[in-house]
Each structure stands twice: as C-alpha cells, then as structure tokens.
Amino acid sequence: MPKNHSLFFTAPKKIEVRETSLPSPKDDEVLVSTICSAISAGTEMLVYRGQFPQLKDAHDGVSSGLQFPLAYGYACVGRVKAIGKLVNGNWQDRLVFAFQPHTSHFIAKPELLITIPQLLSPESACFLPNMETAVNLVQDGAPILGERVLVLGQGVVGLLTASLLSEFPLEYLVTVDQFELRRQASGKINRVISLDNLNADEAKAQNDSFGCAQNMFDLTFELSGSPSALNDAIALTTFSGRVVIGSWYGQKRAEIDLGGAFHRSRIKLISSQVSTIAPELSGRWDKSRRFDAAWKALERIQPEKWITHRFSIDDAEKAYQLLDENPLETIQVIFEYGNVV
Numbered sequence: 001m002p003k004n005h006s007l008f009f010t011a012p013k014k015i016e017v018r019e020t021s022l023p024s025p026k027d028d029e030v031l032v033s034t035i036c037s038a039i040s041a042g043t044e045m046l047v048y049r050g051q052f053p054q055l056k057d058a059h060d061g062v063s064s065g066l067q068f069p070l071a072y073g074y075a076c077v078g079r080v081k082a083i084g085k086l087v088n089g090n091w092q093d094r095l096v097f098a099f100q101p102h103t104s105h106f107i108a109k110p111e112l113l114i115t116i117p118q119l120l121s122p123e124s125a126c127f128l129p130n131m132e133t134a135v136n137l138v139q140d141g142a143p144i145l146g147e148r149v150l151v152l153g154q155g156v157v158g159l160l161t162a163s164l165l166s167e168f169p170l171e172y173l174v175t176v177d178q179f180e181l182r183r184q185a186s187g188k189i190n191r192v193i194s195l196d197n198l199n200a201d202e203a204k205a206q207n208d209s210f211g212c213a214q215n216m217f218d219l220t221f222e223l224s225g226s227p228s229a230l231n232d233a234i235a236l237t238t239f240s241g242r243v244v245i246g247s248w249y250g251q252k253r254a255e256i257d258l259g260g261a262f263h264r265s266r267i268k269l270i271s272s273q274v275s276t277i278a279p280e281l282s283g284r285w286d287k288s289r290r291f292d293a294a295w296k297a298l299e300r301i302q303p304e305k306w307i308t309h310r311f312s313i314d315d316a317e318k319a320y321q322l323l324d325e326n327p328l329e330t331i332q333v334i335f336e337y338g339n340v341v
Helices: 043-048 128-141 156-165 180-187 200-205 229-236 261-265 287-301 313-325
Strands: 003-011 014-021 030-038 076-083 095-098 105-108 148-152 172-176 192-195 217-222 237-245 268-271 307-312 332-336
Touching (some): 003 313, 076 105, 128 156, 128 217, 156 172, 156 287, 217 229, 229 261
Parallel strands (some): 148 172, 148 217, 237 268, 307 332
Antiparallel strands (some): 030 076, 030 332, 076 095
16 A cells, blocks of 8 residues: 555644555545645635634534644545445546545545546646535625626635626626735636725725726625625625625634614625535535536636646645745645656
C-alpha cells in the first residue's frame, strides 16, 4: 500500500503534513489516489486562524468537533486504484469526487463517492462544493425577472454565484470586491458590472449608470466573509428587498445597524447554508437533484480558469500563508498530488 500524506491543522497558523500507512481496503471499500483538492479560502482560513466556533448541529445537538489537531477540507478529486472483493468492478479506475480532507490517498465506501461527469476536468470538479453552495444561494434568493441584484464578495463562491445569476433576465447585476484580480475575473462574466467599492452614498451617485431613480437593490448577496459588510448590504437593499447571507463569519464580530431605515424597510434577511435544503423546496428538491444542477452548472462555467496557484501538499504551509497574508493575489488555490497521470 502507498504511503499517505495528510494535512493537519495543529494550532492557529500551524500546519503539519503527516505520513501514515494505509491499510488495504475492506471487501466493501475502495482505495482512491487523489489527483487534486481545493482549498476553501473562506471556511479553511477560519480553521487556519483558529476563528471557528464550537458549533452544535441545529437538528441533533451534536458538536461539530472542530478542535486542534484537525484534518479539514472537503473537495478531493481522485481515481479509484483498488477495490474490495464485494465492490462492483465498474468502480476500478473511476474518476471520483469526495468530501474528504486534504490527503494523497484515502479509503472509502463507494456510496460516499460521486462519479465525475466526463466533460469536466479534475480541476473543475474540485469546485463542486462551492458550486453546490452557489446553487443553494441562488435558490434561497429566488431572483425574479427584471430585478436589480448585488453580490458583495467575489471569491470563488461569489464568482460562481454571479455566474449563475448572469443567466437570469435581470435588469442589472453588480458585483463588489476590494481585490483587483477578483474584480477582473468578475468583469468577464456576461452582463456583470464589477466595482471595487459601493456604499449607499456611492450607490446614489451611480443612478445614471444603472438607469434607475433610486439605486437600491431588490436582492443582495453578502458573500464577502466580513460581518461589517452586512451593514452595506442592508443599506443598499430597497424596501421589501432580500439580503441572502451566505458568509460564515465564525468568531468574527461587527456591530450591525438594525435601527433607522432597516426598522421600517421590511427587508428580509435570509440565512443560507448548503447543508440543508430550504423547507419550501424540500418537497421537490433533495441533495441528489441539487448535485445534478451543480454538475451541469460546472460544465457550463468551467471554473478551472479561476485557479491561480497550485501547490504540492508538502508545501501546504506556503499555500495557507499566501491566502492569509496576500489574498489579493489569489482566487482559487489547489493542491496537486502527482499520484495519477
């Protein structure tokens, strides 16, 4: 069996890559050799910085178990290299996705693996969790024909969300990000207006650009990861509009102004998280159907173009330092393992 290299977060801003031996797969298991895995710059940086809260699941009260040392990550793509005696032979050499922490090899039961469509590269398939999140965000926001839509934050989830929204017949779609590299990527999305900053006063100054009497948005997505941005989202959303909050803030805090205009504006704040289906959709939608929608969206968008950096897992410390210290230089950072040609 091959030696396994796995990434562990051991303390705030401390990374270890540990070498271990893997057992042979059991009769109902397979061995997967990882090709690439994607770093989630939002969630994983909270883990890297030690900013994650000790959460309890809202449904069963079970703790999330986030404590150091921690193997974390959820976007692995690899190829099945060995199968157990009871596993269908069709799994051999299959290209698969797994919600698996960063590791060079892993053993799993086939039902925990997702077969990757033929039209997708392994690198684009790494974006599946973020695309599922983007699909969930758009479904929770439920854009309507002719609406004015704003997306705050153009990291990977923001870019994917903007790409999906650009397929709707909106009056206009505006994105905001402080980093030029991400604005440039966003500006290449069809029908997107990409800005570096936008607050309520600047919004009013943009009336002529957007062609509306009051530059307020019907639907706003807060995807920046900064809790203070929620104030801008509220200020920029019109009477009876919706704000979809997709950021996970962890332990980050900010004062939110819910007085004044918000109190009378009937703005709806929507908490959106991909682990569940919105109750109003759950009669028709399940995780399998949402995955199908995400795969088809990945085939249309081909997000591999947003990969800015590729590291070996043995250079993981450099990857996280880059995201922590120079996020303006990055969009998507991935690990490449060199296990499979």
